[in-house]
Amino acid sequence: MQSFEFRRAQDASTAIAAGAKSGTAQQGASVRFVAGGTTLLDLMKLNVERPGQVVDISRLPLDKVEPLAGGGLKIGATVRNSALAHHPIVQRDYAVLSQALLAGASGQLRNMATTGGNLLQRTRCMYFRDTRMPCNKREPGTGCSAIGGANRTLAILGTSEHCIATNPSDMNVAMAALEATIHVRGINGERSIPIADFHLLPGNTPERETVLEPGDLITHVTLPPPVPASRSFYLKLRDRASYEFALASAAVVVTVANGNITRARVALGGVGTKPWRSTAAEALLAGEPAGEAAFRRAADAALSGAKPQSQNGFKLELARRCLVHALKQATETA
Protein backbone atom coordinates (compact mmCIF):
# COMPACT_ATOMS: atom_id res chain seq x y z
CA MET A 1 0.00 0.00 0.00
CA GLN A 2 1.29 3.44 -0.91
CA SER A 3 1.82 5.82 2.00
CA PHE A 4 -0.78 8.51 2.63
CA GLU A 5 -1.68 11.26 5.05
CA PHE A 6 -4.56 10.37 7.36
CA ARG A 7 -6.95 13.04 8.59
CA ARG A 8 -10.15 12.87 10.54
CA ALA A 9 -12.76 15.34 9.32
CA GLN A 10 -14.11 17.47 12.17
CA ASP A 11 -17.13 18.50 10.11
CA ALA A 12 -18.53 18.18 6.59
CA SER A 13 -17.01 21.48 5.43
CA THR A 14 -13.50 20.34 6.35
CA ALA A 15 -13.99 17.10 4.45
CA ILE A 16 -15.34 18.92 1.39
CA ALA A 17 -12.46 21.41 1.39
CA ALA A 18 -9.94 18.55 1.62
CA GLY A 19 -11.65 16.57 -1.14
CA ALA A 20 -11.82 19.61 -3.43
CA LYS A 21 -8.01 19.61 -3.64
CA SER A 22 -8.12 16.37 -5.64
CA GLY A 23 -7.95 16.66 -9.43
CA THR A 24 -10.83 14.21 -9.76
CA ALA A 25 -13.39 12.45 -7.59
CA GLN A 26 -13.16 9.43 -9.88
CA GLN A 27 -10.50 6.77 -10.52
CA GLY A 28 -7.09 8.15 -9.61
CA ALA A 29 -8.34 10.63 -7.01
CA SER A 30 -5.54 11.95 -4.80
CA VAL A 31 -7.93 12.50 -1.87
CA ARG A 32 -10.38 9.83 -0.75
CA PHE A 33 -13.05 9.83 1.92
CA VAL A 34 -13.19 6.70 4.06
CA ALA A 35 -16.13 5.56 6.18
CA GLY A 36 -16.53 1.77 6.13
CA GLY A 37 -13.33 1.18 4.17
CA THR A 38 -14.48 -2.14 2.73
CA THR A 39 -13.94 -1.11 -0.89
CA LEU A 40 -11.26 1.56 -0.48
CA LEU A 41 -8.84 -0.36 1.76
CA ASP A 42 -9.23 -3.45 -0.41
CA LEU A 43 -8.31 -1.47 -3.54
CA MET A 44 -5.49 0.43 -1.79
CA LYS A 45 -3.87 -2.90 -0.84
CA LEU A 46 -4.04 -3.86 -4.52
CA ASN A 47 -2.54 -0.48 -5.52
CA VAL A 48 -5.61 0.14 -7.68
CA GLU A 49 -6.33 3.15 -5.46
CA ARG A 50 -3.33 5.26 -4.42
CA PRO A 51 -4.63 8.39 -2.66
CA GLY A 52 -2.08 10.70 -1.08
CA GLN A 53 -4.62 11.70 1.54
CA VAL A 54 -7.39 9.72 3.23
CA VAL A 55 -10.05 11.69 5.08
CA ASP A 56 -12.00 9.78 7.73
CA ILE A 57 -15.67 10.84 7.53
CA SER A 58 -16.97 7.97 9.66
CA ARG A 59 -17.61 10.22 12.69
CA LEU A 60 -19.55 12.93 10.88
CA PRO A 61 -23.15 13.15 12.15
CA LEU A 62 -24.59 11.44 9.06
CA ASP A 63 -25.60 8.18 10.71
CA LYS A 64 -29.34 8.63 11.24
CA VAL A 65 -32.38 7.09 9.55
CA GLU A 66 -35.25 9.55 9.87
CA PRO A 67 -38.83 9.63 8.56
CA LEU A 68 -39.49 12.70 6.41
CA ALA A 69 -42.40 15.02 7.05
CA GLY A 70 -44.99 14.12 4.41
CA GLY A 71 -43.71 10.55 4.08
CA GLY A 72 -40.51 9.14 2.76
CA LEU A 73 -37.27 8.33 4.48
CA LYS A 74 -33.95 10.13 4.94
CA ILE A 75 -30.93 7.82 5.23
CA GLY A 76 -27.63 9.30 6.37
CA ALA A 77 -24.56 8.53 4.27
CA THR A 78 -22.72 6.76 7.08
CA VAL A 79 -25.63 4.54 8.16
CA ARG A 80 -24.20 1.03 8.15
CA ASN A 81 -25.69 -1.51 5.75
CA SER A 82 -26.67 -3.79 8.67
CA ALA A 83 -28.39 -0.96 10.56
CA LEU A 84 -30.32 0.06 7.44
CA ALA A 85 -31.35 -3.51 6.59
CA HIS A 86 -32.74 -4.09 10.09
CA HIS A 87 -34.36 -0.67 10.53
CA PRO A 88 -38.07 -1.22 11.31
CA ILE A 89 -39.29 1.41 8.81
CA VAL A 90 -37.14 -0.07 6.03
CA GLN A 91 -38.38 -3.56 6.82
CA ARG A 92 -42.01 -2.39 6.86
CA ASP A 93 -42.12 0.08 3.96
CA TYR A 94 -39.12 -0.71 1.75
CA ALA A 95 -38.72 -4.49 2.06
CA VAL A 96 -36.84 -4.70 -1.24
CA LEU A 97 -34.07 -2.53 0.20
CA SER A 98 -33.71 -4.63 3.33
CA GLN A 99 -33.67 -7.82 1.25
CA ALA A 100 -31.06 -6.44 -1.15
CA LEU A 101 -28.78 -5.30 1.67
CA LEU A 102 -28.99 -8.66 3.43
CA ALA A 103 -28.26 -10.46 0.15
CA GLY A 104 -24.96 -8.57 -0.11
CA ALA A 105 -21.57 -9.37 1.41
CA SER A 106 -21.33 -10.89 4.92
CA GLY A 107 -22.45 -9.97 8.42
CA GLN A 108 -19.04 -8.46 9.16
CA LEU A 109 -18.89 -6.39 5.97
CA ARG A 110 -22.46 -5.15 6.40
CA ASN A 111 -21.48 -3.92 9.87
CA MET A 112 -18.75 -1.80 8.24
CA ALA A 113 -20.06 -0.74 4.82
CA THR A 114 -22.09 2.47 4.66
CA THR A 115 -24.94 3.75 2.51
CA GLY A 116 -22.76 6.34 0.76
CA GLY A 117 -19.93 3.88 0.26
CA ASN A 118 -22.22 1.25 -1.20
CA LEU A 119 -23.42 3.78 -3.80
CA LEU A 120 -19.75 4.13 -4.80
CA GLN A 121 -18.90 0.43 -4.65
CA ARG A 122 -16.38 -0.45 -7.37
CA THR A 123 -16.58 -3.24 -9.90
CA ARG A 124 -15.24 -6.72 -9.15
CA CYS A 125 -13.89 -7.11 -12.70
CA MET A 126 -10.65 -9.03 -12.14
CA TYR A 127 -8.77 -6.96 -14.70
CA PHE A 128 -9.66 -3.73 -12.92
CA ARG A 129 -8.32 -5.24 -9.69
CA ASP A 130 -5.05 -6.48 -11.22
CA THR A 131 -2.57 -3.67 -11.92
CA ARG A 132 -0.55 -5.94 -14.24
CA MET A 133 -3.42 -6.09 -16.73
CA PRO A 134 -4.60 -3.43 -19.17
CA CYS A 135 -7.86 -1.79 -18.05
CA ASN A 136 -9.50 1.34 -19.44
CA LYS A 137 -11.29 2.00 -16.17
CA ARG A 138 -8.10 1.93 -14.09
CA GLU A 139 -5.75 3.35 -16.72
CA PRO A 140 -7.63 5.02 -19.57
CA GLY A 141 -6.39 4.13 -23.03
CA THR A 142 -4.69 0.85 -22.10
CA GLY A 143 -7.52 -1.32 -23.47
CA CYS A 144 -10.12 -3.68 -22.05
CA SER A 145 -8.78 -7.11 -21.11
CA ALA A 146 -12.23 -8.41 -20.28
CA ILE A 147 -13.56 -8.16 -23.85
CA GLY A 148 -12.40 -11.50 -25.22
CA GLY A 149 -11.03 -12.42 -21.78
CA ALA A 150 -12.55 -13.91 -18.64
CA ASN A 151 -15.90 -12.15 -18.77
CA ARG A 152 -18.37 -14.70 -17.38
CA THR A 153 -19.43 -12.42 -14.51
CA LEU A 154 -19.36 -9.15 -16.45
CA ALA A 155 -22.04 -6.93 -17.89
CA ILE A 156 -24.33 -7.41 -20.90
CA LEU A 157 -26.23 -4.11 -20.58
CA GLY A 158 -24.80 -0.61 -20.86
CA THR A 159 -21.42 -1.81 -22.05
CA SER A 160 -19.12 -0.06 -24.51
CA GLU A 161 -16.18 -1.15 -26.62
CA HIS A 162 -14.00 0.26 -23.82
CA CYS A 163 -15.48 -1.38 -20.72
CA ILE A 164 -17.88 -4.14 -19.70
CA ALA A 165 -17.41 -3.92 -15.92
CA THR A 166 -20.46 -4.81 -13.83
CA ASN A 167 -21.77 -2.58 -11.05
CA PRO A 168 -21.64 -5.11 -8.18
CA SER A 169 -23.99 -3.50 -5.65
CA ASP A 170 -27.24 -5.09 -4.50
CA MET A 171 -28.32 -1.99 -2.56
CA ASN A 172 -28.08 0.18 -5.68
CA VAL A 173 -30.53 -2.06 -7.54
CA ALA A 174 -33.15 -1.71 -4.82
CA MET A 175 -32.48 2.03 -4.60
CA ALA A 176 -33.05 2.29 -8.37
CA ALA A 177 -36.41 0.50 -8.14
CA LEU A 178 -37.37 2.73 -5.19
CA GLU A 179 -36.41 5.88 -7.15
CA ALA A 180 -34.02 7.09 -4.47
CA THR A 181 -32.48 10.56 -4.56
CA ILE A 182 -28.85 11.13 -3.62
CA HIS A 183 -28.02 14.33 -1.77
CA VAL A 184 -24.55 15.78 -2.20
CA ARG A 185 -22.75 18.73 -0.63
CA GLY A 186 -19.85 20.22 -2.54
CA ILE A 187 -17.83 23.40 -2.82
CA ASN A 188 -20.75 25.08 -4.63
CA GLY A 189 -23.42 24.04 -2.16
CA GLU A 190 -25.95 21.25 -2.08
CA ARG A 191 -27.64 19.36 -4.90
CA SER A 192 -29.95 16.39 -5.30
CA ILE A 193 -29.42 13.71 -7.93
CA PRO A 194 -31.96 11.02 -8.87
CA ILE A 195 -30.19 7.67 -8.67
CA ALA A 196 -30.93 7.05 -12.36
CA ASP A 197 -28.63 10.02 -13.17
CA PHE A 198 -26.00 9.32 -10.50
CA HIS A 199 -24.08 6.46 -12.12
CA LEU A 200 -22.62 6.92 -15.60
CA LEU A 201 -22.39 4.48 -18.48
CA PRO A 202 -18.77 3.67 -19.37
CA GLY A 203 -18.92 4.99 -22.96
CA ASN A 204 -15.54 6.46 -23.87
CA THR A 205 -14.71 7.35 -20.24
CA PRO A 206 -15.06 4.21 -18.09
CA GLU A 207 -12.87 5.84 -15.42
CA ARG A 208 -15.83 8.15 -14.71
CA GLU A 209 -18.39 6.13 -12.78
CA THR A 210 -20.57 8.80 -11.17
CA VAL A 211 -21.38 12.48 -11.54
CA LEU A 212 -19.40 13.33 -8.39
CA GLU A 213 -16.83 16.13 -8.64
CA PRO A 214 -13.84 16.86 -6.35
CA GLY A 215 -15.03 17.77 -2.86
CA ASP A 216 -18.50 16.29 -3.34
CA LEU A 217 -19.65 14.54 -0.19
CA ILE A 218 -22.74 12.33 -0.21
CA THR A 219 -24.63 13.45 2.90
CA HIS A 220 -27.80 11.35 2.65
CA VAL A 221 -30.22 9.46 0.46
CA THR A 222 -33.96 10.02 0.45
CA LEU A 223 -36.68 7.57 -0.53
CA PRO A 224 -40.13 8.73 -1.69
CA PRO A 225 -43.13 7.70 0.43
CA PRO A 226 -44.02 4.02 0.00
CA VAL A 227 -46.62 3.45 -2.71
CA PRO A 228 -49.90 2.39 -1.05
CA ALA A 229 -50.69 -1.32 -1.44
CA SER A 230 -47.43 -1.96 -3.31
CA ARG A 231 -45.31 -5.04 -2.70
CA SER A 232 -41.63 -5.34 -3.34
CA PHE A 233 -39.10 -8.13 -3.70
CA TYR A 234 -35.38 -8.64 -4.36
CA LEU A 235 -34.15 -11.84 -5.98
CA LYS A 236 -30.43 -12.53 -6.33
CA LEU A 237 -28.96 -15.41 -8.34
CA ARG A 238 -25.30 -16.33 -7.86
CA ASP A 239 -22.77 -19.15 -7.95
CA ARG A 240 -22.92 -19.71 -4.16
CA ALA A 241 -25.92 -19.59 -1.84
CA SER A 242 -24.42 -16.72 0.15
CA TYR A 243 -21.51 -14.27 0.25
CA GLU A 244 -21.16 -13.92 -3.52
CA PHE A 245 -21.86 -11.23 -6.09
CA ALA A 246 -24.92 -11.51 -8.32
CA LEU A 247 -24.82 -13.12 -11.74
CA ALA A 248 -28.28 -11.61 -12.10
CA SER A 249 -30.63 -9.95 -9.67
CA ALA A 250 -33.96 -8.15 -9.83
CA ALA A 251 -35.62 -5.56 -7.61
CA VAL A 252 -39.32 -4.99 -8.20
CA VAL A 253 -41.96 -2.76 -6.62
CA VAL A 254 -45.45 -3.52 -7.93
CA THR A 255 -49.02 -2.60 -7.20
CA VAL A 256 -51.85 -4.90 -8.26
CA ALA A 257 -55.55 -4.08 -8.18
CA ASN A 258 -58.22 -6.60 -9.20
CA GLY A 259 -55.60 -8.80 -10.83
CA ASN A 260 -54.16 -6.00 -12.95
CA ILE A 261 -50.82 -4.32 -12.45
CA THR A 262 -51.40 -0.62 -11.87
CA ARG A 263 -47.79 0.39 -11.33
CA ALA A 264 -44.40 -1.31 -11.54
CA ARG A 265 -40.80 -0.34 -10.90
CA VAL A 266 -38.13 -2.71 -12.14
CA ALA A 267 -34.34 -2.77 -11.85
CA LEU A 268 -31.73 -5.42 -12.61
CA GLY A 269 -28.36 -6.09 -11.00
CA GLY A 270 -25.36 -8.22 -11.93
CA VAL A 271 -25.92 -7.60 -15.64
CA GLY A 272 -25.41 -3.87 -16.12
CA THR A 273 -22.53 -1.43 -16.01
CA LYS A 274 -24.79 0.60 -13.71
CA PRO A 275 -27.86 -0.32 -11.62
CA TRP A 276 -30.20 -1.17 -14.52
CA ARG A 277 -33.66 0.29 -14.22
CA SER A 278 -35.94 -0.61 -17.10
CA THR A 279 -38.67 1.93 -17.73
CA ALA A 280 -39.56 -0.04 -20.87
CA ALA A 281 -40.42 -3.08 -18.74
CA GLU A 282 -42.36 -0.89 -16.33
CA ALA A 283 -44.43 0.61 -19.16
CA LEU A 284 -45.27 -2.85 -20.53
CA LEU A 285 -46.39 -4.09 -17.11
CA ALA A 286 -48.70 -1.19 -16.29
CA GLY A 287 -52.33 -2.08 -17.02
CA GLU A 288 -51.62 -5.74 -17.78
CA PRO A 289 -53.02 -8.73 -15.89
CA ALA A 290 -50.45 -9.92 -13.36
CA GLY A 291 -49.20 -13.16 -14.83
CA GLU A 292 -46.46 -15.01 -16.62
CA ALA A 293 -47.26 -13.63 -20.09
CA ALA A 294 -46.90 -9.99 -19.04
CA PHE A 295 -43.86 -10.77 -16.90
CA ARG A 296 -42.14 -12.50 -19.79
CA ARG A 297 -42.82 -9.58 -22.16
CA ALA A 298 -41.44 -7.19 -19.55
CA ALA A 299 -38.33 -9.35 -19.11
CA ASP A 300 -37.74 -9.38 -22.87
CA ALA A 301 -38.02 -5.59 -22.89
CA ALA A 302 -35.66 -5.21 -19.92
CA LEU A 303 -33.00 -7.26 -21.70
CA SER A 304 -33.47 -5.73 -25.14
CA GLY A 305 -30.24 -4.28 -26.39
CA ALA A 306 -28.16 -6.70 -24.29
CA LYS A 307 -24.74 -7.50 -25.73
CA PRO A 308 -23.39 -10.77 -24.37
CA GLN A 309 -19.63 -11.42 -24.43
CA SER A 310 -17.79 -14.68 -25.14
CA GLN A 311 -18.54 -16.26 -21.74
CA ASN A 312 -21.65 -14.58 -20.34
CA GLY A 313 -24.40 -15.29 -22.89
CA PHE A 314 -26.18 -17.34 -20.21
CA LYS A 315 -26.92 -14.12 -18.32
CA LEU A 316 -29.50 -13.10 -20.91
CA GLU A 317 -31.94 -15.90 -20.05
CA LEU A 318 -30.87 -15.98 -16.38
CA ALA A 319 -31.74 -12.31 -15.97
CA ARG A 320 -35.07 -12.74 -17.78
CA ARG A 321 -36.06 -15.65 -15.54
CA CYS A 322 -34.82 -13.77 -12.50
CA LEU A 323 -37.12 -10.84 -13.27
CA VAL A 324 -40.10 -13.08 -14.09
CA HIS A 325 -39.64 -14.94 -10.81
CA ALA A 326 -39.28 -11.74 -8.79
CA LEU A 327 -42.49 -10.36 -10.33
CA LYS A 328 -44.29 -13.62 -9.53
CA GLN A 329 -43.11 -13.47 -5.92
CA ALA A 330 -44.18 -9.84 -5.53
CA THR A 331 -47.63 -10.30 -7.09
CA GLU A 332 -48.62 -13.63 -5.50
CA THR A 333 -51.50 -13.03 -3.13
CA ALA A 334 -50.52 -13.75 0.44
Added chain:
Amino acid sequence: MRINGHEHRLRLDPRTTLLDCLRETLALTGTKKGCDHGQCGACTVHVNGRRVNSCLTLAAMHEGDEITTIEGIGQPGALHPVQSAFVAHDAYQCGYCTCGQIMSAVALLEEPCGPNDADVREGMSGNLCRCGAYPNIVAAIQQARGKS
Protein backbone atom coordinates in the same frame (compact mmCIF):
# COMPACT_ATOMS: atom_id res chain seq x y z
CA MET B 1 -8.08 2.44 21.87
CA ARG B 2 -9.40 0.03 24.48
CA ILE B 3 -8.57 -3.54 23.62
CA ASN B 4 -10.09 -6.30 25.76
CA GLY B 5 -10.65 -3.74 28.50
CA HIS B 6 -7.12 -2.33 28.49
CA GLU B 7 -6.29 1.14 27.22
CA HIS B 8 -3.51 1.42 24.64
CA ARG B 9 -1.85 4.63 23.45
CA LEU B 10 -0.26 3.99 20.07
CA ARG B 11 1.67 5.85 17.37
CA LEU B 12 1.21 4.07 14.07
CA ASP B 13 1.98 4.36 10.38
CA PRO B 14 -1.35 5.50 8.85
CA ARG B 15 -1.35 2.38 6.68
CA THR B 16 -1.62 0.09 9.72
CA THR B 17 -4.83 -1.90 9.59
CA LEU B 18 -6.55 -2.82 12.83
CA LEU B 19 -5.48 -6.40 12.12
CA ASP B 20 -1.79 -5.56 11.76
CA CYS B 21 -1.96 -3.32 14.82
CA LEU B 22 -3.32 -6.19 16.91
CA ARG B 23 -0.88 -8.80 15.63
CA GLU B 24 2.32 -6.88 14.94
CA THR B 25 2.18 -3.95 17.39
CA LEU B 26 0.38 -5.55 20.33
CA ALA B 27 1.34 -9.22 19.75
CA LEU B 28 -2.29 -10.30 20.06
CA THR B 29 -1.85 -13.08 17.53
CA GLY B 30 -5.14 -14.87 18.19
CA THR B 31 -6.67 -12.75 15.42
CA LYS B 32 -5.53 -14.35 12.17
CA LYS B 33 -4.59 -12.94 8.78
CA GLY B 34 -6.07 -15.05 6.01
CA CYS B 35 -6.87 -13.28 2.76
CA ASP B 36 -6.27 -9.69 4.01
CA HIS B 37 -9.10 -8.58 1.68
CA GLY B 38 -12.29 -9.14 3.67
CA GLN B 39 -13.10 -12.41 1.94
CA CYS B 40 -12.35 -15.06 4.58
CA GLY B 41 -13.33 -13.75 8.03
CA ALA B 42 -10.25 -15.09 9.87
CA CYS B 43 -9.55 -11.56 11.15
CA THR B 44 -13.01 -11.02 12.70
CA VAL B 45 -12.99 -8.90 15.87
CA HIS B 46 -15.65 -6.82 17.63
CA VAL B 47 -15.63 -3.02 17.43
CA ASN B 48 -18.02 -1.53 19.99
CA GLY B 49 -19.77 -4.90 20.09
CA ARG B 50 -20.17 -5.34 16.33
CA ARG B 51 -18.24 -7.97 14.38
CA VAL B 52 -16.03 -6.57 11.60
CA ASN B 53 -13.16 -7.65 9.34
CA SER B 54 -10.14 -6.07 11.04
CA CYS B 55 -8.13 -6.31 7.79
CA LEU B 56 -10.34 -3.73 6.02
CA THR B 57 -10.21 -0.95 8.56
CA LEU B 58 -7.40 1.35 9.61
CA ALA B 59 -6.29 1.31 13.23
CA ALA B 60 -6.26 5.12 13.18
CA MET B 61 -10.04 5.09 12.55
CA HIS B 62 -10.64 3.47 15.95
CA GLU B 63 -9.43 6.08 18.40
CA GLY B 64 -11.52 5.64 21.54
CA ASP B 65 -13.26 2.50 20.27
CA GLU B 66 -13.73 -0.64 22.33
CA ILE B 67 -12.08 -3.57 20.55
CA THR B 68 -12.61 -7.18 21.60
CA THR B 69 -10.43 -9.98 20.25
CA ILE B 70 -10.44 -13.72 20.90
CA GLU B 71 -8.05 -13.06 23.80
CA GLY B 72 -10.82 -11.07 25.49
CA ILE B 73 -13.60 -13.65 25.02
CA GLY B 74 -12.56 -16.45 27.36
CA GLN B 75 -9.56 -17.98 29.10
CA PRO B 76 -8.42 -21.54 29.73
CA GLY B 77 -10.66 -22.83 32.51
CA ALA B 78 -13.22 -20.09 31.86
CA LEU B 79 -14.23 -20.55 28.24
CA HIS B 80 -17.01 -18.58 26.59
CA PRO B 81 -20.04 -20.84 25.92
CA VAL B 82 -19.32 -20.62 22.18
CA GLN B 83 -15.74 -21.77 22.78
CA SER B 84 -16.95 -24.69 24.92
CA ALA B 85 -19.45 -25.63 22.21
CA PHE B 86 -16.71 -25.58 19.55
CA VAL B 87 -14.67 -28.00 21.72
CA ALA B 88 -17.68 -30.22 22.41
CA HIS B 89 -18.56 -30.45 18.70
CA ASP B 90 -15.01 -30.71 17.35
CA ALA B 91 -15.80 -27.65 15.20
CA TYR B 92 -12.36 -27.29 13.65
CA GLN B 93 -9.53 -29.21 12.07
CA CYS B 94 -6.45 -27.06 11.46
CA GLY B 95 -7.81 -24.27 13.66
CA TYR B 96 -6.65 -21.33 11.56
CA CYS B 97 -10.15 -19.94 10.95
CA THR B 98 -11.43 -20.86 14.42
CA CYS B 99 -10.79 -17.59 16.25
CA GLY B 100 -12.61 -15.70 13.50
CA GLN B 101 -15.43 -18.26 13.52
CA ILE B 102 -15.84 -17.89 17.29
CA MET B 103 -15.72 -14.08 17.22
CA SER B 104 -18.31 -14.09 14.45
CA ALA B 105 -20.52 -16.60 16.28
CA VAL B 106 -20.37 -14.68 19.58
CA ALA B 107 -21.58 -11.55 17.78
CA LEU B 108 -24.23 -13.52 15.89
CA LEU B 109 -25.84 -14.46 19.22
CA GLU B 110 -26.80 -10.78 19.61
CA GLU B 111 -27.95 -10.22 16.01
CA PRO B 112 -31.35 -10.87 14.39
CA CYS B 113 -31.01 -14.46 13.19
CA GLY B 114 -33.65 -17.12 12.56
CA PRO B 115 -33.68 -20.39 14.51
CA ASN B 116 -32.69 -22.86 11.80
CA ASP B 117 -29.36 -24.29 10.69
CA ALA B 118 -29.83 -22.50 7.38
CA ASP B 119 -30.11 -19.19 9.24
CA VAL B 120 -26.82 -19.89 11.04
CA ARG B 121 -25.13 -20.84 7.77
CA GLU B 122 -26.29 -17.56 6.21
CA GLY B 123 -25.20 -15.56 9.26
CA MET B 124 -21.79 -17.23 9.25
CA SER B 125 -21.18 -17.10 5.49
CA GLY B 126 -18.45 -14.49 5.92
CA ASN B 127 -16.23 -17.02 7.70
CA LEU B 128 -14.62 -19.57 5.44
CA CYS B 129 -13.17 -22.89 6.63
CA ARG B 130 -10.89 -24.59 4.13
CA CYS B 131 -10.96 -27.80 6.18
CA GLY B 132 -14.72 -27.96 5.75
CA ALA B 133 -15.69 -28.18 9.42
CA TYR B 134 -18.96 -26.38 8.64
CA PRO B 135 -21.43 -29.05 9.89
CA ASN B 136 -19.77 -29.10 13.31
CA ILE B 137 -19.45 -25.30 13.41
CA VAL B 138 -23.20 -24.98 12.80
CA ALA B 139 -23.92 -27.63 15.47
CA ALA B 140 -21.68 -25.83 17.98
CA ILE B 141 -23.35 -22.48 17.36
CA GLN B 142 -26.82 -24.01 17.61
CA GLN B 143 -25.89 -25.52 20.97
CA ALA B 144 -24.53 -22.19 22.20
CA ARG B 145 -27.79 -20.52 21.10
CA GLY B 146 -29.84 -23.18 22.86
CA LYS B 147 -31.39 -24.19 19.52
CA SER B 148 -30.04 -27.75 19.32
